[in-house]
Amino acid sequence: MKLLEDRIKKEGRVLPGNILKVDSFLNHQIDVDLYRALGEEWFRLFRNENVTKILTIEASGIGLAVVAAEYFHVPVVFAKKSKSKNIGDDLFSAGATSFTHGYDYSAVVSKRYLHPEDRILIIDDFLAEGSALHALIGLVGQAGATLVGAGIAIEKAFQPGGEKLRAAGVRVESLARIKCMSDDDLEFCE
Amino acid sequence: MKLLEDRIKKEGRVLPGNILKVDSFLNHQIDVDLYRALGEEWFRLFRNENVTKILTIEASGIGLAVVAAEYFHVPVVFAKKSKSKNIGDDLFSAGATSFTHGYDYSAVVSKRYLHPEDRILIIDDFLAEGSALHALIGLVGQAGATLVGAGIAIEKAFQPGGEKLRAAGVRVESLARIKCMSDDDLEFCE
Numbered sequence: 001m002k003l004l005e006d007r008i009k010k011e012g013r014v015l016p017g018n019i020l021k022v023d024s025f026l027n028h029q030i031d032v033d034l035y036r037a038l039g040e041e042w043f044r045l046f047r048n049e050n051v052t053k054i055l056t057i058e059a060s061g062i063g064l065a066v067v068a069a070e071y072f073h074v075p076v077v078f079a080k081k082s083k084s085k086n087i088g089d090d091l092f093s094a095g096a097t098s099f100t101h102g103y104d105y106s107a108v109v110s111k112r113y114l115h116p117e118d119r120i121l122i123i124d125d126f127l128a129e130g131s132a133l134h135a136l137i138g139l140v141g142q143a144g145a146t147l148v149g150a151g152i153a154i155e156k157a158f159q160p161g162g163e164k165l166r167a168a169g170v171r172v173e174s175l176a177r178i179k180c181m182s183d184d185d186l187e188f189c190e
Numbered sequence: 191m192k193l194l195e196d197r198i199k200k201e202g203r204v205l206p207g208n209i210l211k212v213d214s215f216l217n218h219q220i221d222v223d224l225y226r227a228l229g230e231e232w233f234r235l236f237r238n239e240n241v242t243k244i245l246t247i248e249a250s251g252i253g254l255a256v257v258a259a260e261y262f263h264v265p266v267v268f269a270k271k272s273k274s275k276n277i278g279d280d281l282f283s284a285g286a287t288s289f290t291h292g293y294d295y296s297a298v299v300s301k302r303y304l305h306p307e308d309r310i311l312i313i314d315d316f317l318a319e320g321s322a323l324h325a326l327i328g329l330v331g332q333a334g335a336t337l338v339g340a341g342i343a344i345e346k347a348f349q350p351g352g353e354k355l356r357a358a359g360v361r362v363e364s365l366a367r368i369k370c371m372s373d374d375d376l377e378f379c380e
Contacts, residue, residue, distance in 0.1 A: 029303040030266040059248035063256040076220040
């Protein structure tokens, strides 16, 4: 999606450790017009999938999920990150690792809010190793719900998360896919 | 705001420790139509204040801030909760306590995204003791920006946070103010 790629080119900063800072418009300061354009594009891609619910994970996914949900006219559910291993009976839970921040956590969702009849679209800001997305897909599975696919803003396509999930049959739609990046260069996949 | 009060009456659950669970529509599962109504009401209240930016704090405030920002046509900045005391030079930082979850943290925002010329509206889902709101107001002060006021979804008016801030001259607009609550009763302020 050219609008997003142009913005990344203009404002993204590449830091050591394969970190791409896009906090001027995506995940600290938020450009709500850009969010709306991303939401509209995910709606175009998934509009015929009878989505009943959008699932995301705190914190940066929430705003994107909410604007997307306005197009689909469905509720959002956001998974919480719990560092406790002591998870209650009333929760679905799946383990994940934050490679950027270097810690393990459980993605948890109340069993009240995911049901077997749900058709779930997952929305998130970043896809790199795919740990968070893998955990969210696990929650959908535990609920016995149907996974429609995943709408991602920025995929680091030089990391394996996206390709692994596509190989496993998951429909992953990333609106900007970065092929390679360094201090002075950033290239997108065709 | 009757729409919000009715929803709290219908779906809110009061748990021990003065906890009000509204996770079926506000802060775990999200009713985006309700969010939009809240955003529109905050816009009605603050529309003449020349708001340039909406400030909130992760995680539950983000969705509300994003829909409100669409009415104001301004960016959102969300403060992050850091448990580290080792805060960089490039951040504004203010201490806060989560009474519900029982821990201390710092609310931090990059200095890039709050400026002296900004007129800031704070948005958050809950106001009880007022610790998070107090920290956000501190960040606005550190930036030398102007605080326009705070738009809150649910205020526990039987706890002192809101009244203390109003007494200090802060404009606090809470869309539902709970006077008292127990297992079998929940009353709103007139």
